Amino acid sequence: MLVLTSIDKQLEKNGISTTELSELLIRLMDYGVLCRDESQREQLLYDRYLRLENLVNDYLSMLRIRVQHDTRFQFIRLYPPGSEVPGMVDENDPPFKSGMRSRLSKSEVELVLVLRSQYEKSLREGQVDENGCATLSLEALNIALKNLLKKTLPNNITQRKDLFRSLKQLRLIQYRKEEDIESGEAWIRVRPMIVSYVSDQVLDSLQPLVEGGVVASDVAEDVDVIESQLKDTES
Structure with a gap:
């Protein structure tokens, strides 16, 4: 009382x-x-x-x-307890397995990784707005997916909308209307929160793919390792 x-x-x-x-x-x-x-x-x-x-x-x-x-x-x-938090001392508690600790699908992880790399590029080039957001076209995002991970955005409209909706709910991206996602002509804003969602360690692991020199047969194995690192930091 x-x-x-x-x-x-x-x-x-x-x-x-x-x-x-x-x-x-x-x-x-x-x-x-x-x-x-x-x-x-x-x-x-x-x-x-x-x-x-x-x-x-x-x-x-x-x-x-x-x-x-x-x-x-x-x-x-x-x-949740056990999560890695940027700027905070790690705890020894074991992490939750449910609740706030959500697990991303493979497609979601791949998109988050590419968005993070593109956000880092925008940061280096000074192409972020006063709110720390970077603007990216779906066309540019699709090209980045192809170049980095040899993947493309889902052709199925429902799957594509679900994919972007998930990342919007995580407040990693913003976009105006789902109809724009359907047409493929949308521009999205990548939020600065993505920096804390994808750690520097994960980004460093992605760097060899960003810089090239990785053959297509190696990409799937490399991404699986990167995905496991990213999932260790999810909440």
Whole structure:
């Protein structure tokens, strides 16, 4: 009861109800990520988090859930125990096998890897906007997939939409309408969060493919190794 009383006092001080706190926590636990520029809804929840940051972080810390809050690009990401978190000391706890720790499909992993490499390229060239996002056409993305992994985006429209929808839900990319994905003429924004999602170690593993000199028969084996490294950091 003392804990609840303390929570109530903090909520009252900030003019926030228990229902609003519950809504914020449920959203964070459900999605695992919150980006202020995603929608008006997420803007509202992000701003609410700022007012309750210490309270929310204390609550999540009791569950051994760690919070990455990027104040520059205004996003929040939750990590279950055992996850590798950029800029944080690793824990010795074994990782969760479910819940926030989602497993990507092979196609999703391949697309994330290529998006990360293209984002790194945009960073080097200074081609990112004030929100840290890089803009990439589907045509350029398809070319990068072919060059790096000898793959292409799914021809099946439903599969393609599902693939991009998954990465949008992870807040790794943004795009306006799914109809644009169907036509293949869309432009997507790659969010800076992809830097924390794909570690430097994974990116370094991809570098030989980026720089060339890898024959097609070697690509599948190399990507399998890279995928296993990426999945070790997923949440």
